Amino acid sequence: MQSNRSWLGSSFRAGVLALGVAAGYAGFVIAADEATTPSSGVPNQEQKAWHVHERERPQPPVVTPGTFSTPEQPGKPPSDATVLFDGTDLSKWVDKTGKGEAPWKVENGYFEVKKGSGIISTKESFGDCQLHVEWMAPNPPVGKDQDRGNSGIFLMSKFEVQVLDNYKADTYADGMAGAVYGQYPPQVNATRPPGEWQVYDIVFHAPRFKEDGSIDKPARETVFLNGVLVQDDVSLIGPTQHMKLTKWSKMPAKAPIYLQDHGHPVRYRNIWIRPIMSEPPVAPTMDGVAH
Numbered sequence: 117m118q119s120n121r122s123w124l125g126s127s128f129r130a131g132v133l134a135l136g137v138a139a140g141y142a143g144f145v146i147a148a149d150e151a152t153t154p155s156s157g158v159p160n161q162e163q164k165a166w167h168v169h170e171r172e173r174p175q176p177p178v179v180t181p182g183t184f185s186t187p188e189q190p191g192k193p194p195s196d197a198t199v200l201f202d203g204t205d206l207s208k209w210v211d212k213t214g215k216g217e218a219p220w221k222v223e224n225g226y227f228e229v230k231k232g233s234g235i236i237s238t239k240e241s242f243g244d245c246q247l248h249v250e251w252m253a254p255n256p257p258v259g260k261d262q263d264r265g266n267s268g269i270f271l272m273s274k275f276e277v278q279v280l281d282n283y284k285a286d287t288y289a290d291g292m293a294g295a296v297y298g299q300y301p302p303q304v305n306a307t308r309p310p311g312e313w314q315v316y317d318i319v320f321h322a323p324r325f326k327e328d329g330s331i332d333k334p335a336r337e338t339v340f341l342n343g344v345l346v347q348d349d350v351s352l353i354g355p356t357q358h359m360k361l362t363k364w365s366k367m368p369a370k371a372p373i374y375l376q377d378h379g380h381p382v383r384y385r386n387i388w389i390r391p392i393m394s395e396p397p398v399a400p401t402m403d404g405v406a407h
């Protein structure tokens with residue numbers, strides 16, 4: 117393996133030299149040559165990192181991308197997603213007791229909040245994840261402020277990304293659609309009119325706790341609403357609370373996601389999730405690279 121890497125390295129160096137000389141980019145040649153010195157052909161095990169452009173570095177898994185939704189038609193999830201609702205049934209969900217069937221109404225490829233029935237939550241627990249959810253506020257709109265097309269997506273049963281009809285309708289900023297409820301208003305109001313499908317793409321990182329139960333790394337969220345960035349890797353200050361300050365207390369690494377029954381017939385379709393690998397890749401070392 118070692119000799120193989122050396123051969124690749126030499127070959128690459130020769131190619132880069134020829135290309136660089138021909139183009140007259142002396143600086144580039146020096147940088148690239150140093151990057152492929154023999155020592156750079158070996159994974160840096162001590163730092164658990166890889167060198168720049170290391171060919172032995174494992175290839176990422178292949179995923180067949182999905183398709184985007186249209187107003188008439190939900191898109192297809194990526195091939196490695198866990199589908200939580202595909203338009204047919206709520207078999208991946210349970211009722212507020214956590215034991216019974218989810219009682220919300222399913223029809224025409226969507227499901228709808230059943231007023232007074234309480235939350236529904238996923239059977240499976242999730243921590244770090246990419247979550248895709250589409251929702252629609254009732255049309256014609258009814259009510260105002262927080263009493264208008266209100267529902268919500270609770271990551272780990274504790275952190276609400278607000279669902280609300282605040283299209284040309286006033287409410288407080290940290291309670292708008294795209295808000296991390298009670299903590300961060302969306303950067304912009306990118307809602308569509310009620311009666312149109314709206315799309316959330318959420319990247320969530322669960323909180324990490326020290327052994328003594330104190331917070332180590334707070335939960336973080338990035339949220340796109342209808343393709344527009346509304347939360348940029350915000351650091352949460354604790355679980356969602358209403359009308360009071362929040363704080364951290366130890367919780368499991370994973371928990372179900374639940375959808376809120378706020379008494380309004382909000383609809384949902386095309387829900388899928390991709391757990392995120394628990395350990396992010398370590399950045400390559402830049403040893404020997406002129407930069």
Ligand code: MG
Binds near residue numbers: 266268378
């Ligand atoms: Mg809500």
